[in-house]
Amino acid sequence: MWAVTGPLPSATARGKALQLEVSALGIAASCEGADLWAASRDASVAALPAKPRLALHPPDLVAWPEDVEQVAALVRLAQARGVPVVPMGAGTGGSGGAVALRGGIVIDTRRLTLPLNIDLPGNSVEVGAGLSGERLEERLAYAGATLGHLLPAQDPGTVGGWLATRGSGLLSARYGSLSDLVLSLEAVDGAGEILHTLDHPGAGPDLTQLLLGSEGTLAILTSARLRIWPRPRERWLRAVRFPSLRDALRGMRDVLRAGLQPCIVRAHDPLDTLLAGSAPFRIPQPLKWLVDGAQTEALRLTLRAPLLLNRLVDALPGASLALFGFEGAEEGDASREGRAALSICARSGGEDLGPAKAERWLDSAQRARWSHAPFLAAGAFVETLDVATTWERAEPLLRAIRRAVEGLAFVRAQFAHAAAEGCALEVKLLGLAGASADTLAHASFEEAEADLEEAEERREIVWAAALAAAADEGATISHHSGIGASRQVFLRRELGDGIRQLRALKKAFDPAGILNPGKVLL
Amino acid sequence: MTARDDLAASGAALVEDGQGGMRVTPPSVASLARAVAVVRAHALPLRVRGSGDAPANAPDGGVLLDLASLDRIASVDAATGIARVEAGCSVGALESAVRRAGCTLGPLLPSVRAGSVGAWLAGPTRGERGVAGARRETAALTVAAVLADGRIAEGRAAPAKAVGPALDHLTLGGGGRLSIVAAAWIRLFPATPQLCSVWICPDVAAALSAVELLCRQRLAPVRARIQGGAEGTRLALAWEGIESAAIDRDRAERALAGRHPREMDVPPKWVREGPDGHPVEVDARWASLRAWSPQGDLHLIGLHAGGAFGVLSLPEARGAEECAALARAAGARVIAPRRLRDNGPGWEAAGAGPAWARLAEALGVQP
Numbered sequence: 058m059w060a061v062t063g064p065l066p067s068a069t070a071r072g073k074a075l076q077l078e079v080s081a082l083g084i085a086a087s088c089e090g091a092d093l094w095a096a097s098r099d100a101s102v103a104a105l106p107a108k109p110r111l112a113l114h115p116p117d118l119v120a121w122p123e124d125v126e127q128v129a130a131l132v133r134l135a136q137a138r139g140v141p142v143v144p145m146g147a148g149t150g151g152s153g154g155a156v157a158l159r160g161g162i163v164i165d166t167r168r169l170t171l172p173l174n175i176d177l178p179g180n181s182v183e184v185g186a187g188l189s190g191e192r193l194e195e196r197l198a199y200a201g202a203t204l205g206h207l208l209p210a211q212d213p214g215t216v217g218g219w220l221a222t223r224g225s226g227l228l229s230a231r232y233g234s235l236s237d238l239v240l241s242l243e244a245v246d247g248a249g250e251i252l253h254t255l256d257h258p259g260a261g262p263d264l265t266q267l268l269l270g271s272e273g274t275l276a277i278l279t280s281a282r283l284r285i286w287p288r289p290r291e292r293w294l295r296a297v298r299f300p301s302l303r304d305a306l307r308g309m310r311d312v313l314r315a316g317l318q319p320c321i322v323r324a325h326d327p328l329d330t331l332l333a334g335s336a337p338f339r340i341p342q343p344l345k346w347l348v349d350g351a352q353t354e355a356l357r358l359t360l361r362a363p364l365l366l367n368r369l370v371d372a373l374p375g376a377s378l379a380l381f382g383f384e385g386a387e388e389g390d391a392s393r394e395g396r397a398a399l400s401i402c403a404r405s406g407g408e409d410l411g412p413a414k415a416e417r418w419l420d421s422a423q424r425a426r427w428s429h430a431p432f433l434a435a436g437a438f439v440e441t442l443d444v445a446t447t448w449e450r451a452e453p454l455l456r457a458i459r460r461a462v463e464g465l466a467f468v469r470a471q472f473a474h475a476a477a478e479g480c481a482l483e484v485k486l487l488g489l490a491g492a493s494a495d496t497l498a499h500a501s502f503e504e505a506e507a508d509l510e511e512a513e514e515r516r517e518i519v520w521a522a523a524l525a526a527a528a529d530e531g532a533t534i535s536h537h538s539g540i541g542a543s544r545q546v547f548l549r550r551e552l553g554d555g556i557r558q559l560r561a562l563k564k565a566f567d568p569a570g571i572l573n574p575g576k577v578l579l
Numbered sequence: 580m581t582a583r584d585d586l587a588a589s590g591a592a593l594v595e596d597g598q599g600g601m602r603v604t605p606p607s608v609a610s611l612a613r614a615v616a617v618v619r620a621h622a623l624p625l626r627v628r629g630s631g632d633a634p635a636n637a638p639d640g641g642v643l644l645d646l647a648s649l650d651r652i653a654s655v656d657a658a659t660g661i662a663r664v665e666a667g668c669s670v671g672a673l674e675s676a677v678r679r680a681g682c683t684l685g686p687l688l689p690s691v692r693a694g695s696v697g698a699w700l701a702g703p704t705r706g707e708r709g710v711a712g713a714r715r716e717t718a719a720l721t722v723a724a725v726l727a728d729g730r731i732a733e734g735r736a737a738p739a740k741a742v743g744p745a746l747d748h749l750t751l752g753g754g755g756r757l758s759i760v761a762a763a764w765i766r767l768f769p770a771t772p773q774l775c776s777v778w779i780c781p782d783v784a785a786a787l788s789a790v791e792l793l794c795r796q797r798l799a800p801v802r803a804r805i806q807g808g809a810e811g812t813r814l815a816l817a818w819e820g821i822e823s824a825a826i827d828r829d830r831a832e833r834a835l836a837g838r839h840p841r842e843m844d845v846p847p848k849w850v851r852e853g854p855d856g857h858p859v860e861v862d863a864r865w866a867s868l869r870a871w872s873p874q875g876d877l878h879l880i881g882l883h884a885g886g887a888f889g890v891l892s893l894p895e896a897r898g899a900e901e902c903a904a905l906a907r908a909a910g911a912r913v914i915a916p917r918r919l920r921d922n923g924p925g926w927e928a929a930g931a932g933p934a935w936a937r938l939a940e941a942l943g944v945q946p
Contacts, residue, residue: 180795180884223741234739237714240885252930257864257885259912259923260703262757264931266748270741284884287796314660314769316820318711318797386796390830397822445737447720448659476738477660478720478766533737540743551742555732558746558758561941565934577743 065090066097071140072117075162078134079120084127085168086120093119096163099148099155101543116143116157123168125243125251125279132277133249135162136569143573144273146215147189150222151441152541154272158575166217169279175200181240183282186217202285205232205320209422217278222539223270225481227422229474230313231320231384234537236269238283244268244276247567256282267562272539273573275566289384293391294321295399296333296414297379297407302326303452305377306472306480308405310448312381312398313477319398321382321419322480323473326455328370330378333414344369353435353493360437360467360489367463379407380415436497438490438516440466444527445536447479454482454530461526462486466519474536481536482527488519521546540577548578582621586642589613600637604645608665608723608731608761611649615759616729618642619943627755629667629695646697649761655680660767661720661736666697666760673765682767684718685709685819686802686880688860688888689853690915697760703914703923704862704888705752706763708881711823713799715883717751718765724750724758727943736764749942757942773801773817774824775847776832778839783807783877784869786814789835791865794884798831803879803887804850807872813842815850853878854892857899859919861889863911870909875902888914 072088079086087093093115117140122128135142141161148155157163169187176182177200184193190206191213197203206219206226214224220242225234232238240256242265254265268276299305305324312319325333328344344366346355359366381398385391399409429439446454451472459468466488474481491497491512497505520543528534528550540548549556556578563570563579573579586593586603590610596602605611618625624641626634629649637643646667653663657680664673670692674684685708691699699718700706706717721734724747734740734747750758780786786805793799793816800816816831818824832841854876861867864886868877872893881888889911896902903919912923926935939946 223739223745225739225741229739231712233712233714234741236739236745237716246931246934248933250930250933252934254929254931255924257862257912258752259921259925259928260752260754261922261925262751262753263705263748264926264929266745269745271744275744310659314821316711316769316771316823317826318823387830387833390826393826394822397826401822445739447661447736447738449656474739478736479659479738481739531735533735533740533742535741536737536739537741539741548742551735552746553733554726554730555734555746557726557728557730558732558749558942559743561938562744562746562749564941565938566931568937579743 066093066115068093069117069160071160075118075138075140079118079131082127082130082134084120084122084131086118088118096145096165097156099150099153101151101153101541114156114158115160116163117160118162119165120162121165121168124171125245128164128169128277128279129245129249129251131162131164132245132247132571135571136247136249139569140571141574142277142571144217144221144277146187146218147213149214150218150539150541152539152543154222154539154541154576156542158542164277166215169217172280175202175285177202180285181282182285183280184216185280186215186220186278188216190214190216190219197285198288201288203288204238204283204285206235206238207423216281220269220278220281221272223537225474225537228320230322230476231318232286236266239265239269240282240284241265242268242278243280244278246276247569247572252276270539272541272577274577274579275562275572277572287386289386289391291385291388291391292320293383293385293395294412294415294419295381295395296410296412297381297399297402298330298410299377299379299402300406301375302377304405304407305379306448306451308402308407309379309472309475309480311401311405313475315397315401317394317398318383319381319394320384321380321415322475323471324377324379326470327373327375327377329469329471330376331373333378353495356432356435356437357489357493360487363467363488364464366467367459378414380418382415382419432487434494436489436491436493436512438488438512440486440516440520442484442486442523442527443481443536443538444484444532444534445474445479445481446530446532450531451480451482454527454532457526457530458484458523461522462519465522482532484523486519486523488515490515542576545576545578582617582623585617585621586614589617592648596643597636598639600639600641600643602637602643602645604648606648608649611644611646611759611761612725612729612731614644615725615727619727619729627759629697644759646695652676655682655767657681657767660769662765662767663762664696664765665762666695668696670694670696670699677767678770681770683770684765685768688880688914689890690860696763696765700751700763701753701755701760703752703920709799709801709883711820713794713797713882713884715881719747719751720764720766722747722750722760723762725761726758731761732758757939757944768819769821771819771821771824773819773847774828775815775817775845775850776828777813777815777842777845778835779842780812780814780839783812783873783875785839786812787865787869789814789839790816790879790882793831793834794882796834798827798834799882800831801880802850803877803882804852805877805879807874807876813845814839815845817847817850853890856892856894857896857902858890858892859899859903859906859913860915861891861906861911861913863887863889863906867906867910871906871911
């Protein structure tokens with residue numbers, strides 16, 4: 058195996074002192090090396106092969122509060138000691154939002170699993186922030202309900218993590234993002250005050266919407282009341298091939314503008330359409346190497362010429378595969394909407410390919426998988442972006458991103474999370490980072506370290522170029538992943554003078570500046 | 580330089596108003612921003628007309644900022660369903676403009692239709708409307724807001740964003756207290772004919788329960804009219820949407836089949852008409868609407884799983900005051916008429932009173 062084992066972080070003097078005080082409050086806490094290591098990273102380390110071995114940003118202490126009072130006590134203690142507090146759920150975020158950049162106390166929220174009150178007549182559930190999303194959906198399914206926030210199996214996350222980043226699920230076209238699902242929040246602000254936002258607020262700014270998505274920088278979310286819906290009895294899926302990406306986007310837009318409520322609406326760019334087997338010719342060999350990643354040397358050879366690859370993709374016929382899904386409470390409801398959608402798509406040249414490809418996509422999205430592994434082993438990086446814009450800017454946005462990185466990385470894209478006004482663009486960037494796993498396995502620790510540094514630089518350059526292109530194109534730089542640490546450089550460009558509002562909120566809710574410092578430009 | 584000189588230099592029109600006050604009418608967003616900066620620099624009392632509030636006069640020795648001249652509709656894009664408009668534009672004028680492009684803002688409360696876009700977004704409804712799937716969302720895709728120091732904060736127009744706290748929500752519903760709406764990107768619906776169905780229910784509460792049932796099954800109509808009477812209560816529901824109206828109406832008829840008999844000969848426009856008498860506008864949950872009156876006349880819009888905006892009228896009530904008092908007693912929040920408006924619970928009720936005070940200070944405005 059290529060990963061080089063590094064030393065576990067050691068307990069700091071500050072950590073030991075904090076542990077005594079936190080334990081005296083009756084709250085479980087640890088400054089053991091293994092616990093600090095586990096709390097030192099989130100899923101953003103998965104973009105490169107060698108990173109997982111490093112304890113990137115170990116906190117001084119990890120604490121496991123079990124209720125909101127314990128969270129408030131921890132925050133008050135941290136405030137008194139001037140120590141940062143970083144909330145962390147399952148650590149599935151990809152932007153470094155839950156990483157303790159400045160040490161301090163990581164509050165592991167996963168014991169905040171209560172309350173769990175399902176109110177079927179009221180279409181709502183009250184749930185602790187630490188409950189895993191997977192577990193919540195299981196409980197709701199048992200009660201005949203759903204939140205509709207379906208996520209890929211490999212990153213289910215906790216409810217608190219979803220709320221903190223304003224997440225969107227695979228079915229967001231029908232159920233909306235977390236901002237549509239949340240009714241009220243319970244939270245602890247930086248002064249240690251417990252806040253209960255109202256699910257029917259009066260006049261004035263909506264506090265729920267301000268705390269939502271604040272990534273732990275304004276308050277630590279401890280529980281929420283969320284909107285739930287009757288579990289659908291039927292799901293109807295279809296793949297539709299359009300003559301071009303532009304036609305596919307028009308078809309998606311028109312389906313939504315017609316008032317239909319698909320649960321899935323997404324379009325593949327021409328390359329992904331080809332890879333999905335929906336184009337009438339064979340895939341060129343270099344692209345095959347890129348897709349399956351099975352042959353390390355061939356993959357590395359291919360990735361040495363990203364410009365050529367991107368141009369090859371540009372030369373492909375422009376057919377675009379779109380996927381549509383509908384859900385219904387009664388038999389026939391979903392298919393009736395589906396037929397209406399097919400009729401709309403036909404006006405843009407959409408051809409019904411049947412359900413198989415859409416079923417395969419949904420099945421694949423829900424299964425845990427490690428499709429990145431062969432690429433990482435080959436010394437490549439796989440980075441993803443989720444940017445969003447309005448319909449008329451969607452295709453130019455993809456072109457701009459591709460242009461910005463075409464000499465550095467290979468670009469794949471899908472248009473998803475569609476709404477009546479626009480959609481998200483999910484971009485996968487694939488590039489050569491460093492040496493392959495086999496080479497690193499025979500390298501010294503120092504050589505491996507140096508290789509990692511270079512790989513990280515290459516990845517950063519590509520990531521920055523792509524995000525800068527998105528920001529310049531007028532898109533929002535994050536549709537559902539949050540800002541965290543890794544995207545904040547570009548947040549200034551997006552918010553402009555809104556930064557002043559952001560900083561005012563920080564002063565209001567976290568006057569001592571202890572909550573998750575160094576994130577979201579705060 | 581006096582405040583008056585500085586305000587004149589901002590490009591705004593000035594008129595003496597009230598006790599030593601001035602009415603300031605900026606002709607552009609840039610002028611508005613400069614005027615706000617001047618007001619702050621001279622620490623003048625400020626009120627804003629057309630930002631969720633409707634003051635008639637300037638405060639003593641202060642400034643009344645009138646957004647009436649910021650009435651341009653920069654663009655209406657029917658294909659993407661987005662209009663770009665300045666805050667002083669009247670909602671009625673915007674509706675007329677988007678109708679010409681085959682779009683609509685959707686059903687709105689009468690007080691909203693009578694006001695400006697800025698007042699709609701910064702006012703008590705936060706620009707919210709019912710959308711497909713029995714949800715409610717603000718009509719503003721994003722806003723351009725003038726901060727107290729005269730800088731302009733403008734978000735990116737995107738269907739959803741995860742870029743930290745939703746800063747637009749400092750302006751939406753804020754009544755111009757934290758920032759002033761200068762312009763907005765407004766979401767539009769395609770304008771389509773409505774499809775109606777009508778039922779006869781035993782009473783108003785039963786009719787409301789029927790509507791609530793539909794909303795909880797994601798079949799919210801765009802409008803509902805409920806009128807109690809001696810021979811039963813008439814419930815009329817209307818759906819809009821190019822393809823969805825017929826589908827949702829059929830599902831609704833199926834869901835209510837066997838519960839209440841249908842009535843076939845009601846003119847479709849009946850559901851559009853507001854109640855007679857002395858109506859009040861409320862934002863209410865279903866339980867509050869049911870508890871309001873067994874005999875009233877209700878026109879509901881913005882229906883969602885939790886409740887609706889309502890225009891309520893009681894034939895036997897002596898005036899809007901009595902109607903509002905009953906609504907308030909049932910737990911509804913009165914929005915209009917303005918003199919009867921309830922602010923409702925603020926941040927203090929959420930335990931965030933100190934945070935509000937700190938926020939106002941950090942933004943350089945009065946708490």
